[in-house]
Amino acid sequence: MSQKVAGVKGMNDLLPGEIEIWQHVEAQARELFGRFGYGEIRTPMVEDTALFVRSVGEETDIVGKEMYTFNDKADRSLSLRPEGTAPAARAYIEHSIANQEPLTRWFYAGPMFRYERMKTGRYRQFYQIGAEAYGAKEGAQDVEMMDMVVQFLERLGLKDITLNINSLGDEVCRPTYHAKLVEYLQAHREALCGDCQKRMEKNPLRVLDCKNEKCQAIAAAGPNVLESLCEPCRAHFDDVQRKLTALGVRHVVNPRMVRGLDYYTRTVFEFIASHPALGTASTVGAGGRYDKLVKSLGGPDAPAVGFACGLDRLVLLLKESGQQFTVRPDVFVAVADAGSHDAALVLASRLRREGLRVEFDTRGGSLKSQMKRADKSSAEFTLVLGEAERTSGQAKLKPMAGGEPIPVALDEVARVVRERKVVSA
């Protein structure tokens, strides 16, 4: 026997039974984001490696350790996209969108790739639904976006998700805060954990959300980002909070929340689920403002804000919620005698053209076995077609949940099924 084939570690197949949940989440996002005026974009899954190096940051683990990078046949360095903001910004720049409209709202949904240690809610090919808004520096844009995520999660029926917000400042106040923080951390160097001693050099902000208790205590007593904001950033953040409150969006200000990607400025936010099934993969959505990114990639000086939700994690939560998403067939067409098989195939075809979801066992088989299949298929009704029905043009729709069979003319099936469904729904 041959060696059995196997999929790639960290990359999963989605099959019927589970895919319906994914389709539901995506459908909800598309519908809702459309209401907010966001248009869908689809960019390639592969980009020039330099795009991510310049945007996400060469020093980040995402770019430095986790990207799937390879050279194509012309020896160009390409990478599977590890996130969606940079590709969207690239498209925004490449198509000169800023010259065509002052405010642009886009969303995307698709796979991202990071070579990470696998665990629940963390995969090497994972899926994000995200949005980007270009052209508005106003806090109203940040708030609109957070509101959109809140409504999205509401529609999915997900509870116990907390919105955390913070501001990281801009090119004026961030360096100042950065310096103050490093100076403070230097003074407490000895008390920090080993990881934090390294973070201090590479990415001092990361000390703020270290899980080590001692580090947390030191961080809590140190300089606070929000107190170090320059006046414009302070005003911007106040505006964001005021508007969130006006919309009734519940949120928590967390001055120690930071971001892994280098391009963020000012507002950052994170949606954190408390459900234990997610474990440490509790962040279901995250985003923030990146006013300098577009320009740094050679585009116009366009302020922007965006977010991404981890689709895998939302699906995990929906599975836990026990909601059902499978769609049931309307009718199962069963054949009573071999001579009626062709007629049944024709009937099934016609009913499908008329809009019904129809199951039909192309293999034929005993009526009994077909009835069992009808039951397994969870069809609403079963219609048995045999010589008698073909001769009379009359059949019966048997409600699989129980109840009296409904007499129906063969050319009235679709209409009757629709009527009965409306009544039962």
Add this chain to the structure above:
RNA sequence: GCGGCCAUAGCUCAACUGGUUAGAGCGCCGGACUGUGACUCCGGAGGUUGCCGGUUCGAUCCCGGUUGGCCGCCCCA
């Protein structure tokens, strides 16, 4: 990348301190009314115990490696 746990049928799990043909429930297929599912009963298929090697008369069980999954760290949606 670091530390720890786990691996038996499609799924959830058994198998007395290594001992003959590795079991059950669910699921799947068929039958118990030759035009009717579900509940019940009967029967069947399905495993070289993840893979490779070692110790042993003998390994699902002990040891090493490997692959995959899970937990914490790192990182992060």
